[in-house]
Amino acid sequence: MSVTTLTNGVSWPGVRPWLGTVVRLGLAAVWLFAGAAKVGDLAGSGRAVNAYQVMPFEVAQVIGAALPFVEITLGLLLLVGLATRVVAALSSALLLVFIAGISSAWARGLSIDCGCFGSGGQLAAGQSPSYAPEIARDIGFLVLAAFLVIWPRTRVSVDRWLESTT
Amino acid sequence: MSKRRDSKSAAKLVQKQLAAERRRKRTMWTSIAAVAVLVIAGLIGWGVWQSQRSDAGPLVAPATATTTTGPTVGNGPVQIQLYEDFICPHCKDFENTSGSAINELVSDGKAKVTYNTVAFLDPASTTQYSTRSAAAGGCAADGGKFKEFHDALYAQQPAEGSAGLSNSQLISIGASVGLNENSFGQCVNSGKYKPWVASVTDAASKAGVTGTPTVAVNGQVIANPTPDAIVAAVNAA
Numbered sequence: 082m083s084v085t086t087l088t089n090g091v092s093w094p095g096v097r098p099w100l101g102t103v104v105r106l107g108l109a110a111v112w113l114f115a116g117a118a119k120v121g122d123l124a125g126s127g128r129a130v131n132a133y134q135v136m137p138f139e140v141a142q143v144i145g146a147a148l149p150f151v152e153i154t155l156g157l158l159l160l161v162g163l164a165t166r167v168v169a170a171l172s173s174a175l176l177l178v179f180i181a182g183i184s185s186a187w188a189r190g191l192s193i194d195c196g197c198f199g200s201g202g203q204l205a206a207g208q209s210p211s212y213a214p215e216i217a218r219d220i221g222f223l224v225l226a227a228f229l230v231i232w233p234r235t236r237v238s239v240d241r242w243l244e245s246t247t
Numbered sequence: 248m249s250k251r252r253d254s255k256s257a258a259k260l261v262q263k264q265l266a267a268e269r270r271r272k273r274t275m276w277t278s279i280a281a282v283a284v285l286v287i288a289g290l291i292g293w294g295v296w297q298s299q300r301s302d303a304g305p306l307v308a309p310a311t312a313t314t315t316t317g318p319t320v321g322n323g324p325v326q327i328q329l330y331e332d333f334i335c336p337h338c339k340d341f342e343n344t345s346g347s348a349i350n351e352l353v354s355d356g357k358a359k360v361t362y363n364t365v366a367f368l369d370p371a372s373t374t375q376y377s378t379r380s381a382a383a384g385g386c387a388a389d390g391g392k393f394k395e396f397h398d399a400l401y402a403q404q405p406a407e408g409s410a411g412l413s414n415s416q417l418i419s420i421g422a423s424v425g426l427n428e429n430s431f432g433q434c435v436n437s438g439k440y441k442p443w444v445a446s447v448t449d450a451a452s453k454a455g456v457t458g459t460p461t462v463a464v465n466g467q468v469i470a471n472p473t474p475d476a477i478v479a480a481v482n483a484a
Binding site for chain 2: 121122123124125127128131132134138142143146147148149150151153154155158163164166167168171191192193199240243244
């Protein structure tokens, strides 16, 4: 980025850590909502994973049960800002898996709900899947995660606090 | 350049290197800690799910059902598999439009119908109505009134997002279709068939059913299950 100063002498290096905080909290909210929506119905979460038909049912059930807890933990780590770069990198990896899964469901002509924010992967009869918006949304989240991989130092974070104490 | 300045800048360099080393170590350990926490969270999820499954009680199937399929009505040669959720509004629409055609196929002796009453939509009520109502359906099957109870539940379907019908409402509906209030009520209140509902739901998901209603005739899913399409599929089978 060639922009070194934004407006009125507010410098990019000065703004970036605060912008990073906003991005971090935004991505934290995404994971917390996604996890919270699924954690109350772990069996449904397993069915949502199984609906993609990429792994045996028994494996999908285990992944489906583990996933909401992992998502909530990603959200909490981002919320406090601990190990931001690694957590953002893992977030990116998980989002890429989701995007690949939705794309492959689309390519195979499956008719499912992505199950991203709960709902167990089933579509109501007559309801058509909305793969393109789901992928676009996940790419948006991926941009947030990528920002934090590139610039993991953010204000109001445990990372920053640790840096100041050691 | 004096010697003193040289040693001063060398000391600075060492300081810098030490600081960088500390930073590297700190980043490494926080990263390891974060990954460990994520792995533990995943394992906790697995554990919670396992305990939820084993807490549910023994798996027993009601009359006319198996441990993985719903109650069956009729004894015609062609097998119709229905996948329905008692709170699903589209299932109610389906029952209204195609229910009588299916009833006719059964009464004509052409087909038998297995009502796989799944609980896909437990989060759509605040009281897991899908599981409770389907389990009550199992109790109704034991009392020989599954179809009557099934039809009555669709006639009085609660809205999505509501608390659903309470157990006592389910019991009085059962009594109204001729079920013994005591034995049926005891069965509903004990949640005897909840593990069976979970098992039927899992089996449906495993079979690739991702929505309700889903209709299959002799194993062949009918994409648009209109009365005509179902009758045609049964006649062709």
